[in-house]
Structures are given as structure tokens and as C-alpha cells.
Amino acid sequence: MNKSTRKSAARSSSGRVKTIDIVNKGLKRRYGKEKRFRFYGLLSIIASAAFLAFLLTSIVSKGYSAFLQTYIKLDVPLEAGMLDKQNPGRSDFQGIIKEAIKDYYPGVTERQDKRELYSLFSSGAAFQLRDEVLNNPSREGSTISLWVLADDDVDMLMKGHIKREVPESQRRLSDKQLRWIERLEKDNRIEKRFNTTFFSAGDSREPELAGIWGAVKGSFYTMLVTLMLSFPIGIAAAVYLEEFAPKNLATDFIEVNINNLAAVPSIVFGLLGLAVFLNFFGMPRSTPLVGGIVLMLMTLPTIIIASRAALKAVPPSIREAALGVGSSKLQVVASHVLPLALPGMLTGTIIGMAQALGETAPLLMIGMVAFIVDIPGGFTDPSAVMPVQIYLWADSPERAFVERTSAAIMVLLAFLISMNAVAVVLRKRFERRW
Amino acid sequence: MQEVVNKTTVEKRILAPRDSRKTIGTIHVSKPRMVCRNVNVYYGDKQAIRNVSIDIGCNEVLAMIGPSGCGKSTFLRCLNRMNDTIDSCWVTGEILFDDKNIYDPSIDVVPLRAQVGMVFQKPNPFPKSIYENIAWAPKIHGIVESKSDADEIVETSLLKAGLWEEVKDRLDQPGTGLSGGQQQRLCIARAIAVSPEVILMDEPCSALDPIATAKIEDLIEELKTQYTIAIVTHSMQQASRVSQRTAFFHLGDLIEVGMTKDIFTKPSHQLTEDYITGRYG
Known part of the structure; x- marks a missing residue:
């Protein structure tokens, strides 16, 4: 018991100010305070949720295309004698792939053009061929139809990250390369497939061969x-x-x-x-x-x-x-x-x-x-x-x-x-x- | 208002360092189970118990009463060294159990607490099954070896605690799922499962309703034939109902001790009289 309680007791007894009136007077302010506090809490939650949503959409929208990868169908004639007899794994698969590409584009003869043409295909294509041959040794003499990895520039073009409308000088693919790709498209020989490499490979300098x-x-x-x-x-x-x-x-x-x-x-x-x-x-x-x-x-x-x-x-x-x-x-x-x-x-x-x-x-x-x-x-x-x-x-x-x-x-x-x-x-x- | 203020100042004066007050009544019993002589307990530099000497007789129920903060719980916790868990707490004097001072450095608290069990103010069953609550202590002491031994101990302990009929069909249920009174009886069953000789009870009924309290009191009545019981209580009626001897504590001093019927009918000390008549405390 102290002074203040005694004072309030005195007041109520004299009937001037009732305790309940004081309580009622402060009530509105109290609830207002609570409302504002709740509002701030809600606001901060919405803000953080918005940031999170923004972050996630930005990551997903940028990253989902990496789960697909462009492949090109290549008919590889495996003639007898192309493979190394003693050690088939050591054969010149790079050369075989190049032969196959040349077969598909008989018109390309210039050295410079050939280099540009080969660069449409990933250097991983040779490894794909090797794996195919080693897994099926009996294929020698026949023509293998193989979906090989496209180069990352082709992949980017197919995913729309390289625009065809841009002038040639500012594009990573030349007009000639675009024409070759168009032929592949016309023949249904180029398509995007699920990117298994990304989930099965280690790091690489070549994006199409790099995996997590x-x-x-x-x-x-x-x-x-x-x-x-x-x-x-x-x-x-x-x-x-x-x-x-x-x-x-x-x-x-x-x-x-x-x-x-x-x-x-x-x-x-x-x-x-x-x-x-x-x-x-x-x-x-x-x-x-x-x-x-x-x-x-x-x-x-x-x-x-x-x-x-x-x-x-x-x-x-x-x-x-x-x-x-x-x-x-x-x-x-x-x-x-x-x-x-x-x-x-x-x-x-x-x-x-x-x-x-x-x-x-x-x-x-x-x-x-x-x-x-x-x-x-x-x-x-x-x-x-x-x-x-x-x-x-x-x-x-x-x-x-x-x-x-x-x-x-x-x-x-x-x-x-x-x-x-x-x-x-x-x-x-x-x-x-x- | 004015009176209360004065009383506090008086109490403050009493709490200042001083000699202990003399205990009225006979502290001795013919067949003591525990003998306490000149026990002082300090929390840091504050003295909580002053020079308390008392015997606890074999198979008797000793009630300890007194106003809050008088040190009765502190004293009770000295009897099985539960105060050891408090870092700042230290004890002088001697408490003899089997003629050995339990505060002697050579004494191991583990066997001591196995012989001097404790029931706490708030029911505190382990968050395990009813069965595990009882069987755990005998298991860690190696009293039981086989499953059947454990089953037997669980049954006899629960029977002694008067809980068997209520829980025998749900021994695998959590102990914390029982009602407050059942939980406290489970705690008593847990304490007697290791067959202690002394059971300390620290206000065992303060969290319980009258019916549960009555059950616990009946239980104490039965248990005293086999065990020595020291009980701290705030309820004078309880003290008078269950105990043979009563000790009255006040501000760390043991003021008066004597047969319960004497204490409650003709107390010798003024403070005791004030307390049991409800004028103080």
C-alpha cells in the first residue's frame, strides 16, 4: 500500500473520477497501439516474403533452362578399319565425328568454314561416340545414329539467349553457322533434351560438359x-x-x-x-x-x-x-x-x-x-x-x-x-x- | 499497514548475524535413525539454518512446520545432500546416518541418496512410461537384473504407493499423463522402489487437491511402519494428522520440537503458539 493507491481510493470515494472511466479513456489508445504493432509485424513479414519470392523467381527463371541441353542427331558411319584393332578406346573418334559432320554437309570445303562447322558440335561428341562404341563393340561396319552434344553457343541460340536478329559482328555465331543450324532444324536433327550431363559430370571449361x-x-x-x-x-x-x-x-x-x-x-x-x-x-x-x-x-x-x-x-x-x-x-x-x-x-x-x-x-x-x-x-x-x-x-x-x-x-x-x-x-x- | 512495516524491520534485525536461539523441547529420541547436531547452512554469506540439532527416530514421522523462508526445506534437503546441487550452499555441523557423518568427505552421495529418498513439492515424474519411472532407479543401482525382478519391484512399489489398481493396465503410458495426485504417488513409489530407510518429503501435498492429499496422508500412515519419514508441510492439520513429532522452525532456528500432540495442544514457545493458532506466518 502506498500513496498512489490511497489517493485513487480517496478519489473514487469522493465520486469525482471513477477508476473505470480512466480505464475506458485509455482503452482506445491501447488498442490503437496494438493495431499498429500488428501492422508493423505484418509489414515486415510481407517485405521479407516479397524479397524471398523475388530472389527465388530470379534464380528459377534464370536457371531452369540449364536443366535442358541441345543435342544434335548425327549419323556416324563406322566403316571397318576406322577403329583401332588392339585398343578400340584409343581410336580417333574426333576424326570419325568430323567425317560424319562432313558427310552431312558435303558443300563445306573451305578450311575456315570447316572449322566453324566443327565448332557447332561439342568436343564431348567424340567421348559420346567412344562410349557408344565401347558399349556396343558389334556396331563396326554399320552406321550409328547418335544424339551428340551441341556446342554451348548453339545451345544458347536454341534457348533464345543468342538472338538471330543481332548483326553478325555482334553475334557469337556467324550467318553461315546459323544457316547450318537451320538445316538441322529442318531435318529435325536438333532438339533440347534433359541435361543429364549437368547431374552426372564434374566441372569443365566447356559449359555443355560441366556438371554439378x-x-x-x-x-x-x-x-x-x-x-x-x-x-x-x-x-x-x-x-x-x-x-x-x-x-x-x-x-x-x-x-x-x-x-x-x-x-x-x-x-x-x-x-x-x-x-x-x-x-x-x-x-x-x-x-x-x-x-x-x-x-x-x-x-x-x-x-x-x-x-x-x-x-x-x-x-x-x-x-x-x-x-x-x-x-x-x-x-x-x-x-x-x-x-x-x-x-x-x-x-x-x-x-x-x-x-x-x-x-x-x-x-x-x-x-x-x-x-x-x-x-x-x-x-x-x-x-x-x-x-x-x-x-x-x-x-x-x-x-x-x-x-x-x-x-x-x-x-x-x-x-x-x-x-x-x-x-x-x-x-x-x-x-x-x- | 503500519504494523506490517514494523514487523518487517523487526525481522530484518533478527536476520542480521546473531547467535541461534535455544531450542525448546527434547531433541532426543530413544531410537534415532538420523542424528543432526549443530547444523548450519549457508547460501553464500547468508545463513539459512542456525545451529539446528535434532534426532529423527526410527519409523517415526517427523513433521517440520514454520513460516515461509524459515529454512525447513533447506534443512530437509541437507538430510540427503540434495543441497550439493546448489553451488553457493555449504553446510557445517554433523548429520549422522548409521553413525557416519554424511558430510564427511569419504561419504559417497549416491548410496546415501539410495538410502535416504526424496519426494518433492511438485510431482516430477520422469517423462517416460510409468513402468520406467519405477524401474529406472533399481536398474541403475543394479538391484534388479532380470525383467521379472523389475516387474516385481514395479508391482510392489506401486502397491505400496496405492497406485497399482489405478495404473496396472497402462504401465507403458507416460507417467506425466497421470493426475497430480497420482503423479505424486508415482513419485513416492519411485522413491520406495530402491527400498530406502528414510523418505524425505518436501511439501508433498501442496500442489494437490484435498482428496489427493487425503490419499497421500493415508499412504504416509502406512509407509511409516517400514520407513522413517521426515515431512515438511505448510498445513498444520496435516502435520497434526500424520506425524508423531513436530519441529517448528523460525528464521533458520529450530524453535521448538516435541510430540505432535503436545506441540499442537500446549506449545511452550510464544512463536510456536502464534504460528499454530494462525496469528503469525
Whole structure:
């Protein structure tokens, strides 16, 4: 009881101002405030949704065409003697392809023209032919009808990114080349098909031969290393700090530093990886192993902080109950606290992993930015990862890499979404239903 | 209004460092199970319990009453060292259990708590099945080895706690799905599953309705034939109903202790009388 309550009591008793009148007077203002607050909230949600929608449409509209690729049907006469008897794989397939092209365009004789003509076809056509021949050795002597990859410029023309109306000097395809393509179109020998190369190949200088699979596998191995290291280490650290460590200056210091580490620019971890893992320990560069370890360092603080928050959220009454029947601290943690904290820990881990999956900067430092054509087969093979692949393609001058960049971003997003979906499923699984 | 202000200042004066007040009544019993001598409890530099000495007799129910903040719960939690979980808490004096000071560095709290079980104010079953709630503690202590042993312990514990008939068909259901009173009896069953000798109860009925409270009180009545029980309660009626001896705490001091019927009919100390008649507290 203080002065103000006494004052209001006095007022109401004298009948001048009733409490309910004061309440009613302020009511409109109160509701107005609430309305405005709701409006601001709605506005910010709409704004962020609009930005997201804009971003997604821009990526999808740019990238969807990369899932199709222009193919040209070529009749390849495989005459006897064209193939190498001892080693059919070493035959001059490039020459055979050129012969086939020449057969189709008998009018082209000039050397310069021939070069222009051959450039309509991807250099990958020879490899396609080789695969075809090696898979079907009995085809020698017959004519193979083969859908070969078109060059990226032809692909761009077919997708409308190169305009025929533009003057020849400003076009990457000459008038002659356009005429040859028109003949292919007339004969129904050119069409867009699903781009399997994009999902099965590694990087390449030729856009039509470049694929994301190498980067996907690289990312997968890298994430595996990161997860395998950071999940157990992070959870062990969080459990120790939260449940077992004494509260003293040393643990305070550690806690402050973990929080600081979470805010350290990721490239610093890359420099550390370069200095320690590559230069000091001499681990192989550009590999998922080193990349995973570097990303583990970056992810650990996130996981530790989230896990500690999850442990803190477990009601103390559960701990007391377990301690009260005479269990040791480890038994309390293992049987009761950890299962309850696990969903939160998993959420933190997935957030950390999603961060790591999209991280580029530290990987540049340890050489994962290298141009790597081969698809990695293990943790110690040089490999690219998806964000670095996107970075590399975004940097490439060819028009066809623009759509591949967007397509790669779509693949990365799909990865992230599926990772989050797994997290949601796991969380639902481990969440106590009571 | 004015009176209350004065009372607070008086209490503040009492809380300042001072010697403990003398305990009235007999602290001794003929067959003590736990013996507490000169127990002081501090939270940081604040003293919560001053120089408390009391015996807890075998197979008796000792009720601890007193106004909020008088230290009765703190004292109860000393008896199985649950205060260890609070970092700033430290205890002096001795609490003898089986003639050994439980605060001796050589004493392991795990076996101690297995012998001195605890039931908390708020029912806190594990978020597991009813069966697991009971069977977990015997399992970690290695008391049960086979499934049939565990089944037996679960059944006898629930029978003793008077819960068996209500839950026998749904042992695999979550313990947290029971009603408040059932949960508290589940917690008691959990405590007796490891066959402790002493059960500490910290206001076990404060979150329960009268019917559930009556059931718990009947249960205490039955349990006292096998166990020694120390119960903290805010309800004077409960103390008078269930206990043989009552201890009255006030601001960290044990003011008066004696047979329950004596305390409630002819209290010796003025504070005790004020409290049990409802004039203070």
C-alpha cells in the first residue's frame, strides 16, 4: 500500500473520477497501439516474403533452362578399319565425328568454314561416340545414329539467349553457322533434351560438359566429415560445460571465447586451416577431409551454444528427481537430460551444418577453389564443393555458365531444404510426446 | 499497514548475524535413525539454518512446520545432500546416518541418496512410461537384473504407493499423463522402489487437491511402519494428522520440537503458539 493507491481510493470515494472511466479513456489508445504493432509485424513479414519470392523467381527463371541441353542427331558411319584393332578406346573418334559432320554437309570445303562447322558440335561428341562404341563393340561396319552434344553457343541460340536478329559482328555465331543450324532444324536433327550431363559430370571449361555432380559429392563428403567431428565434440563439450564443469574463472573464460568464436569471420578459420592442417600437418590440399575439419571448427561454436541452451531448458525438477533416487551425475545426464535436450541439439547442429554447407570463404584458403574436373571418390580426393562451384561458374565469361550458376544455386537450395526437412523429422521423432 | 512495516524491520534485525536461539523441547529420541547436531547452512554469506540439532527416530514421522523462508526445506534437503546441487550452499555441523557423518568427505552421495529418498513439492515424474519411472532407479543401482525382478519391484512399489489398481493396465503410458495426485504417488513409489530407510518429503501435498492429499496422508500412515519419514508441510492439520513429532522452525532456528500432540495442544514457545493458532506466518 502506498500513496498512489490511497489517493485513487480517496478519489473514487469522493465520486469525482471513477477508476473505470480512466480505464475506458485509455482503452482506445491501447488498442490503437496494438493495431499498429500488428501492422508493423505484418509489414515486415510481407517485405521479407516479397524479397524471398523475388530472389527465388530470379534464380528459377534464370536457371531452369540449364536443366535442358541441345543435342544434335548425327549419323556416324563406322566403316571397318576406322577403329583401332588392339585398343578400340584409343581410336580417333574426333576424326570419325568430323567425317560424319562432313558427310552431312558435303558443300563445306573451305578450311575456315570447316572449322566453324566443327565448332557447332561439342568436343564431348567424340567421348559420346567412344562410349557408344565401347558399349556396343558389334556396331563396326554399320552406321550409328547418335544424339551428340551441341556446342554451348548453339545451345544458347536454341534457348533464345543468342538472338538471330543481332548483326553478325555482334553475334557469337556467324550467318553461315546459323544457316547450318537451320538445316538441322529442318531435318529435325536438333532438339533440347534433359541435361543429364549437368547431374552426372564434374566441372569443365566447356559449359555443355560441366556438371554439378562433382561438387555435390565433394559437399557430401565435406559435410560428412564436419558432422562426424562437430556433432560428438560439440555435444560432449556442451554437456561437460553445462552439467559437469565447475563454475569458475576458467570455465567463464571458455564460455566467453566460445561465444566470440561464433562471431569470428569464417575466412579466419580458412587461414587457420591453411597454416595448421596444410602447412604444419601436411594434409592433402583441396580435399573434403581438410575442408570438413575447417568447417567443423566454424560449426562447433554454433552447436555448443545451441546444445547448452537446450540443456539449460531441461527442467531442473527432472535432474532433482533422478538425483533423489541416488543416480550419479552421468546417469542423470545420459538417461534423462540428454534425451530431453536432443531435439534442441539437433536443431543447432542442422543450423550449423546448413551454415557450413553454404560456406565458401574458408574453403578458398585451403585450395578447394581449384578447377577440379574429376568426381571425388573419397575424403582425400581433391574436390570442389557446391558454393565454390557456384562462385567459379559465376566468374566464368561464357553465357551458358550464367544459367548453370542459377541451376547450381537451385541444387544447393534443394540440399538445404532437404537437410532442414531431415532435421524436422528427427526432431519430431525425438521429441517427447508427453 | 503500519504494523506490517514494523514487523518487517523487526525481522530484518533478527536476520542480521546473531547467535541461534535455544531450542525448546527434547531433541532426543530413544531410537534415532538420523542424528543432526549443530547444523548450519549457508547460501553464500547468508545463513539459512542456525545451529539446528535434532534426532529423527526410527519409523517415526517427523513433521517440520514454520513460516515461509524459515529454512525447513533447506534443512530437509541437507538430510540427503540434495543441497550439493546448489553451488553457493555449504553446510557445517554433523548429520549422522548409521553413525557416519554424511558430510564427511569419504561419504559417497549416491548410496546415501539410495538410502535416504526424496519426494518433492511438485510431482516430477520422469517423462517416460510409468513402468520406467519405477524401474529406472533399481536398474541403475543394479538391484534388479532380470525383467521379472523389475516387474516385481514395479508391482510392489506401486502397491505400496496405492497406485497399482489405478495404473496396472497402462504401465507403458507416460507417467506425466497421470493426475497430480497420482503423479505424486508415482513419485513416492519411485522413491520406495530402491527400498530406502528414510523418505524425505518436501511439501508433498501442496500442489494437490484435498482428496489427493487425503490419499497421500493415508499412504504416509502406512509407509511409516517400514520407513522413517521426515515431512515438511505448510498445513498444520496435516502435520497434526500424520506425524508423531513436530519441529517448528523460525528464521533458520529450530524453535521448538516435541510430540505432535503436545506441540499442537500446549506449545511452550510464544512463536510456536502464534504460528499454530494462525496469528503469525
